[in-house]
Amino acid sequence: MYYIGVDLGGTNIAVGLVTREGSIVNKRSVPTGADRPFEEIFADMGKCTLALLDENGILADEVDCVGIGTPGTVDPDQGVLLYANNFKYGRNVPMRGLMQQYINKPVYLGNDANAAALGEVIAGAAKGVKNAVMVTLGTGVGGGIVIDGRVYEGQYSAAGEFGHIVLICGGEPCSCGRKGCWEAYASATALVRQTKEAMESHPESLMHRIVKEAGKVSGRTAFDAARQGDAAGQQVVDRYIFYIAEGLLDLINIFRPEVLIIGGGICNEGERLLNPLRAYLRANSYGEGLLPEQRLEVAKLGNDAGIIGAALMHA
Ligand SMILES: [Zn+2]
Incomplete structure (x- = not known):
């Protein structure tokens, strides 16, 4: 039997043919065109799925089910996307029914970040463990x-919105309407803001030259400056790592996962990010010295995690 996993992204729809063990036999993708009506988007998704089966000589009889990982909040029982703020179509989309017009199989919906976490547990950075949290x-x-090898989805697949746990009461405003959310301190967007603020108060910093050459402030600016010994850049990096680490410690205290997986472009900083993070977690974990050290790993599978996780959500 094969499982079809769909990662419905803002830019591309990736469809994969996945085995029960979590390897991708083959995959295809098609541009999402997220500002189109959802009927058109799902027509492309359906055709892409059929083409993938055809290309690999797989009959519909050999497919167990289809899983779709989508941004936003879903009603998994009804097979409906309730709300996704980054798609124009946005509300009450009958995704299951739309997909079943193309392939008449059970279709499951889940949140894309939840699917990616499951994918990393099945075949990636946390392979072989039962309990993991991905950020x-x-x-x-x-x-x-x-938890126990299955995604904890919560009501409407909306659990795991870690970005909106509050790190600093009354702190920086967040897109969700609250203040001081973790996302407002630990996202790449927040790092850019922190870098700009540091540049304003440190006209002598190397960051100015780096930005001039690169054309803009990015999540790399402060890390690049720090690598070259710039004190202001190092301060930004240290502070940013502190923000990430404090949030991770909260997650450790709630879940005590066997592996904590982190993903996102910032992980390209490698040991410059990971070493101080691990040291901070080690020094500040509850029960330090009594419990085994927390494993912190970088996500391995990129977009494939979403495909694998979506395919096997209900396997
Ligand atoms: Zn928030």
């Missing part, structure tokens, strides 16, 4: 929870 540090901060 993605991107434009926002997202995440997923895996």
Whole structure:
């Protein structure tokens, strides 16, 4: 039997043919065109799925089910996307029914970040463990929870919104309407803001030259400056790592996962990010010295995690 996993992204729809063990036999993708009506988007998704089966000589009889990982909040029982703020179509989309017009199989819906966490547990950074938590540090901060090898979805697949736990009461405003959310301190967007603030108060910093050459402030600016010994850049990096670590410690205290997975472009900083993070977690974990050290790993599978996780959500 094969499982079809769909990662419905803002830019591309990726469809994969997945085995029960979690390997991708083959995959295809098609541009999402997120500002189109959802009927058109799902027509492309359906055709892409059929083409994938055809290309690999797989009959519909050999497919167990289809899983779709989508941004937003879903009603998994009804097979409906309730709300996704980054798609124009946004509300009450009958995703299951739309997909079943193309392939008449059970279709399951789940949140994309939850699916990615499951994918990393099945075949990636947390392979072989039962309990893991994944945090993605991107434009926002997202995440997923895996307990006993299954995604903990919560009501409407909306659990794991780690970006909106509050780190600093009354702190920086957040896109969700509250203040002081973790996302407002630990996302790549927040790092850019922190870098700009540091540049204003440190006209002598190397960051100015780096930005001039690169053309803009990015999540790399402060890390690049720190690498070259710039004190202001190092301060930004240290502070940012402190923000990430404090949030991770909260997650450790709630879930005590066997592995904590972090993803997002910032992970490209490698040991410069990971070493101080691990040291901070080690020094500040509850029960330090009594419990085994927390494993912190970088997500391995990229977009494939979402495909694998979506395919096997209900396997
Ligand atoms: Zn928030």
